[in-house]
Amino acid sequence: MKFRKLKTIAILAFMSISAIPMMGQDILARQAPIDKKMKAVDSVALNRLIQAEQMETPAADLYEDWNNIYAHRATELPDTFSIDLRGFCMPTTNRVVTSNFGRRWGRQHKGIDVKVYIGDTIRAAFDGKVRMVRYEAKGYGKYVVIRHGNGLETIYGHMSKQLVDENQIVKAGEPIGLGGNTGRSTGSHLHFETRLCGVALNPALMFDFRNQDVIGDNYMFYRNRYESESVVANRLRGVGGGGIGDNEEDIELAIAAPEATYAKDVKFHKVAAGETLSSIAKKRGTTVDALCKLNRIGKRIRLMPGQILKYN
16 A cells, blocks of 8 residues: 555656656747747847938948038949849839930030920939939039939939938939929930949949839949940940940940940941031031031030041
């Protein structure tokens, strides 16, 4: 009898001892999803905090300061830099590019011109923070500069009205202004610039306005070749894109006049010293009026040796 009691006590004691780790395991099992949920909450909160900081000071690793003084000020470019193009929104739904990036009328055209009408909605290209909202009578007219987290700054010029304020945080696709014809402009259009570290990059390197799309998820910038790539981008996605030849003369003309229309039958004339519009028109079997219209120049323009003109 005594042996049975001892055996029963021993069994009960063993079961009690065995139950302790099982209870611990049950507690851990119940705690695990709670820990996982808390970890997820922490991650969400952290990501929101990071995103908020990035929006407050976008691309802080590329730019030394934040100011509302300069529309652009060039600093040293990185040798290579990946520009994230995801989340892009076309600043306008209009598809007609009227002027390419590159040399134009004896000076450098630092953006592309897209046909818009006065009052058309202009939208932010990416999420970002508005750095400048200004008016420049002899240049951009009414314009907006936005700095984005992907390293780019975008400039929107010649607007009739600005709809945002400096230091305002905006989302891609948010209206920032209305199309116009202010500043140094000969007709209503959007002058659109993309800059990296203050240096103008051809928007056609990244964006295809005719197809309302980007070239990919990312654009890999290389400091030693982005200028030559710009010529090809104009040919593919600029005014009259598609079709310069592969010979050296065509490539030279393309580099000299990237704003030209690159249809296969377009021909160019390289201005020599002493030539005039009249002499060129006579030589090429055309008229002064036709030259002016093709090249968007006035009859009294002073031609420079080496200047490239279309003549058909």
